[in-house]
Amino acid sequence: MATTIPAIEVSGLHKNFGRTAALSGLDLRVESGQVAGFLGPNGAGKSTTIRILLGLLKADGGHARMLGADPWADAVALHRRVAYVPGEVNLWPNLTGGQAISILSKLHGQVDEQRRSQLLERFDLDPSKKARSYSKGNRQKVALVAALSSRAELLLLDEPTSGLDPLMEQVFTSCIREAADEGRSVLLSSHIFAEVEKLCDTVTIIRDGQTVEAGRLTDLRHLQRTQITVEVSTDPYELSAVAGIEDLKVSGAVASFSVDPAQLPAVLAALASHAPRNLVSAPPSLEDLFLRHYSDEARTPVTARGGELR
């Protein structure tokens, strides 16, 4: 499936609900065969984007292609090649989970009976229970089994692990890895950073309906500052004079600070002269990356308000 056509190609996407703008110029690109993370705070527009890609909502502006086709006009044909797992799975209360799986996976295209029974076993789901009696996690499993037992080229997963226990999350992780090995493309919207870091090749972070960060996870990491905690034999306050050290915090003999990756060699050389007894270096996590964008949002209105007061 190594085609040159990207699995998802979205640029400048706009969508309004009444007077509220849900998306205002969103960009998103998922190459064929890639696992792409899709992150953003609640209400940022992740589900709206996925619904537009599924042809459930009509975009008000911008450009969107999925597997090289128009998600609105070619919806039905496209959906034979796509499988979707929503974050909030609603099932028919008086049908069994197994019946719901049959119906949904048939709609996703070819049904692989063997795969289905394997997945039921791996996810430890009893298919002959009425959906009414399922917990949230079990309803989520129904949608996962239905989507994963299809032969879809592209998986659209909208917070698919909400309600799953850690054991089932692990099963989910290995299922996605297998899907990636088979060359399928995945768009994974998630709040669980560990999950995204484990699975995704690329990450797109959105806020207020716009893309604020996108790229390969490794590239993004390089842009971030490394966090270092060190125990020194000298006065830790002397470290404030070293070029490249920022946000210095001292507690006893322990100093912690952040360093720009470009200045790391110089800082480490300077540190050596302080006879460090212990050093811990934490690479920037996706969580830091995300929280930086997240907290910017919280801070901006406060300063704006302060400015008005003065």
Add this chain to the structure above:
Amino acid sequence: MSTGTTHGRHVLAEKTLPSAAAAGRTGTLTGLGTAARFILRRNWLRLAIWALVLASMIPIVFDSQQQAFPTQADRDAYAQVANTPAVAAMTGLPYAAGSLGGILVIKIWMTLAVALAFAVVFLITRNGRADEETGRTELLRSTALGRHAYSAANYLVSAGLCVVTGLMISLLCLSVNLPSNGSWVMGASIAGTGLAFVGLAAICGQLASTSRGANSLGVALIGLFYFIRAGADLQADGANPSALSWLSPIGWALNMRAFGEDNWWPLLALLALSAAGCLLALRLESTRDLGAGMLPERRGPAAAGKFTATTLGLTLRLQRSSLIGWFVGATVSGLFFGSVAQSMSSLLDPNNPFARNFVGTGHSMLDGVLGIFMLFNALLAGAFAIQCLGAARSEEESGRLEQQLAGSLSRSSWLGAHLAVAVLGSGLMLLLAGYLTGLSSQGSADPGQLAGACLAYWPAVLLMLGVQLLAFGYVPRFSTVLTWAVYGLSMMAAMFGGLFSLSDDVIRATPFGAIPRVPAEEFSWTPLAVLLLLSLVFAAAGMARFSRRDVLAD
């Protein structure tokens, strides 16, 4: 205070003592009053509507019966023919049919008693099993509320509804100068039926683990006891009840014979059943876990069959129980209409303005009565069709449509399947109801002709569906309520237009009023063609809009 802190502390301790003691009380009924007030606050409107609607039937029906049988001679004539098997089976064994009180019992007692039983079953499930299912009871029980307080409060509030409704019925009977003994027995027997079902519904709420299951069990019990009573009343010797009627609490209440012998003692049995049911339910409650039922949840197939996995198959499967219910209803009402048509037409006075409004003038009374029965059948089919297509909106609202459309299902084939079930189902229902009316009319009408007369209403039903599709396309959130409003207005115009002094032309411009009332009126294609054209235009516009709009889940 400047005095010693020890003194202050002492006072504080004394002050907190009573509340500490209160918290220490751990009876299973602690907080009963609070729970009852909470249930009343959540349900007061519902309770008020049930009581008012049920009680207000008394003066309305009494008035219409007084007009239908103005003199003692009319009532005596009615008493001669009142005791038919159909009446005995449907509304209970007639007795004292020569008195206004007796006629009131024949016309409305069974409706009120059974309606109150339904009200009680729904209320007890709503505040019992449904709350438990959604986890609200768990939240309440985690507070200082006794184990049985919430359930007991639920039973008490429902019992309160029965008592208040009964009282209102008695007072309204007294207000129209019916005999006082009979009036009190009338209210007490209806309240007693309700109270008996408080006990039964309480047990159902403990047995089933879902609100749906509890409601089904309760409704099944109402049905069972109604049919036992119907069978017993068909075996009756004249106006004397059969011993079999003692097998059903509805029979016990009927045997109180308001405005007849005015027996009070069956009320004791009803009260005993009520109390025993509630006590058993509370007993069961203390032996089971919160959230669990006594009956196991049924298991089902591990995969969908070939047919269920198709779009049309799934639509039919999801509406299976509702379809069965509607068709049983149409069958029963069709058979009932046919069986009473002859006796009703011979009883109606052609000069009575009330009767004239309903059956029209000119033609034979029988044709007029059959004509209005066809309208009733059509209104039933219309309600069925609207509810059936309304399932499409609930699929969208619940988010289940999204998951289906995310698969390779086109919007038009999904909506088409729902529409097909509503359109074909309503046509079939019209044919069936009309045919059965003719079949049970004991030769006074041709079943084939009535099936045709009934099917003539199909375009009116289709117009309702057209309106619904239009609303579904343009204002999905309001489609259900808008369609029912249009249906309600059309129904009022067709049935009571004359009473509201609407002119004939206006009535003929409404969907159900436009259809010629065969056999009373000449058949004509024109109104049918106009209605059909309108419904096609509405439906096309609605479907076109749906294929272009956002899918809106709530």
